[in-house]
Amino acid sequence: MELGVFSLSDIYPDSPDTAASRIDDIISYGILAEQHGLDVYGIGEHHTRQFAVSSPAVVHAAIARATQRIKLTTTASVLSVLDPVRVYQDFATLDLVSHGRAEIIAGRSAFAEPFALFGEDIAQLDDLFAEKLDLLLRLREQKPLTWEGRFRPPLHEAEVNPPAHGDLPVWVAVGGTPSSALRAGRLGLPMALGLIGGTIDHAKRLIDLYRSAGREAGHPAERLTVGITSHFYVGQSQEQALEEFYPYYHRYLSPETNGGRGFYVDRPTMQAMASRRGALIVGGPREVSEKILEMRSVLGIDRFLGQVDLGGMPQQMVRDSIQRFGDDVAPAVRHVLAT
Structure with a gap:
């Protein structure tokens, strides 16, 4: 089971x-x-001034030159508004820079702003994403490609440069829409499920849909890989973690932060979400380890990524959380899974 963290690069x-x-x-x-x-480090992609990173591949290239092993992924690339040819080129280049550690998690976008910026019609969101995902997957074959669709000029015997180091992994980001889970399953692609509300049982329904669709499409079970992403903080203890994390979590979710799209969360609600079956992964090393193992047991997940910096958390708080996750939580989880 892979364990990692990610940032969406929010700024206040x-x-x-x-x-x-x-x-x-x-x-x-x-x-x-x-x-x-x-095992994994992710960076999100956004296209407004409320976030720092619009090009994860560029930032990951800097990380790649200072690391040797960790996988470098997106959470998620806004494929609906981008040219799949350019996305492939950027991440194939990152794959060469990192010697085979690049991944793409392809998403539809939770925000309207990129559609206006790139001149795409948000009313055609699903068709845009389906067509562009199809082209991105075809580009991985690295053969002269002839292709035609509705939303970009056709390709005729095109050879896209550079070729990736290997078979560039492409995941599908799913936020909670059954149709997205079904699409990922039918294509036999790994699914990255954002668990930011509700309970583990809500996630199980989507994961069951995904695996059922994959089996019906004839994909072997080992291809039907599932990752969970969630809001996250590892403190010294459960009580201290909840106390420290709450102000940043409250601000991160608030309507003021999200242009009217968020909501206010109070402390009792946050505490309920941080319970054993809740979506929020916040606690001391023991509680976080137990919760990840619970997800593994109930959901059969292959990867967990925690959103490690949000709401303006101080740098030292983020660094301490990463250190506790790597030094205390990850070994405990790996030990249980190994035995």
């Missing part, structure tokens, strides 16, 4: 952070994650 107007300082922090977190034995 009342903080001293800038895009430059946040990118420096995010690079340092990726290096630290490898130093403490984690």
Whole structure:
């Protein structure tokens, strides 16, 4: 089972952070994650000034040159508005820079702003994503490609350069929509499920749909890989973790932060979400270890990624969480799974 962390690179107007300082922090977190034995590091992609990173491949290239082992993924690439040819080129280049550690998690976008920025019609979101995902997957074959679709010019005997180091992994990001889980299963692609609310039992329904669709499409069980992403903090103890994390979690989810799209969460609600079957992964090393193992047992997940910095968390708080995850949680989880 793979364990890792990720950042969505959020920035707050009342903080001293800038895009430059946040990118420096995010690079340092990726290096630290490898130093403490984690398997995967993810960076999200956004296209407004409320976030620092619009090109994860560029930031990951900086991390790649300072690391040797950790996988470098996106959470997630906004494929609906991007040219799949360029996405493939960027991540194939990152794959060469990192000697085979690049991944793409392809998503549809939870925000409307990128559609206006790139001139795509949000009313055609599902068709855009389906067509662009199809082209991205075809590009991985590295043969002269002839292709035609509705949303970009056709390709005729095209050879896209550079070829990746190997078979560039492509996952599908699923936020909770059954149709997205079914698509990932039918294609036999790994699914990265965002668990940001509800319970483990809600996630199980989507994962069961995904695996059922994959089996019906004839894909072997070993191809039907599932990862979970969740809000996350490892403190010294359960009580201390909840107390420290709450102000940042409250701000991160609030409507003011999310342009009216968020909600207010109070402390009792957060505490309920951090319970054994809740979606929130916050606690001391023991509680976080137990919860990840519970997900493994109930959901059969192959990967867990925790959103390690959100709501303007101080750098030292983030670094301490990464260190505890790598030094205390990961060995405990691996020990139980090995025995």
